[in-house]
Amino acid sequence: MKQTLKKIPLGLPLTVSGLATIATSFAGKKAHIAFGAFWGLLSILHGLQHAGKLEHDAKELIGQTAHRAADKAEQISLHAFLAGTDIASYLPGRIRVYNLALAGNAKLADQVSSFVRSFSGVTDAKVALNTGSLLITYEPDELRKNPHLANIETFVREHAKIR
Numbered sequence: 001m002k003q004t005l006k007k008i009p010l011g012l013p014l015t016v017s018g019l020a021t022i023a024t025s026f027a028g029k030k031a032h033i034a035f036g037a038f039w040g041l042l043s044i045l046h047g048l049q050h051a052g053k054l055e056h057d058a059k060e061l062i063g064q065t066a067h068r069a070a071d072k073a074e075q076i077s078l079h080a081f082l083a084g085t086d087i088a089s090y091l092p093g094r095i096r097v098y099n100l101a102l103a104g105n106a107k108l109a110d111q112v113s114s115f116v117r118s119f120s121g122v123t124d125a126k127v128a129l130n131t132g133s134l135l136i137t138y139e140p141d142e143l144r145k146n147p148h149l150a151n152i153e154t155f156v157r158e159h160a161k162i163r
């Protein structure tokens with residue numbers, strides 16, 4: 001029965017019964033109700049035919065929406081974090097930045113320092129929780145092999161506060 005239901009093409013009957021329901025809306029009430037009921041029945045059968053696909057599509061849509069929302073939140077929080085970061089000092093191989101979000105936030109400090117240490121050429125990244133200071137030490141020649149990191153180093157050098 002289930003295989004037979006899957007093989008019956010319901011697209012054309014659904015379209016015809018839908019059009020008939022609309023067409024009979026100004027005709028007799030009994031004809032309109034009959035066509036509407038038939039259209040509803042065909043719609044239910046059509047939904048049963050494609051229940052697995054509908055379930056898969058709904059899960060995928062919900063998953064993609066949640067994934068996009070998480071990505072957007074992560075981007076917003078990264079931008080907010082970077083916007084709140086002050087470059088305190090720069091020497092080739094040593095950069096110190098401050099961000100109040102790091103002060104007293106051990107979880108964020110661990111995440112940021114682990115992320116920074118993941119780059120080739122970075123030898124260490126330490127957060128001082130009491131001040132929100134992040135000290136990054138690195139091998140300049142190794143770090144500069146990555147053009148993006150070399151550009152970041154140039155930016156830091158040009159924007160470091162002179163004390």
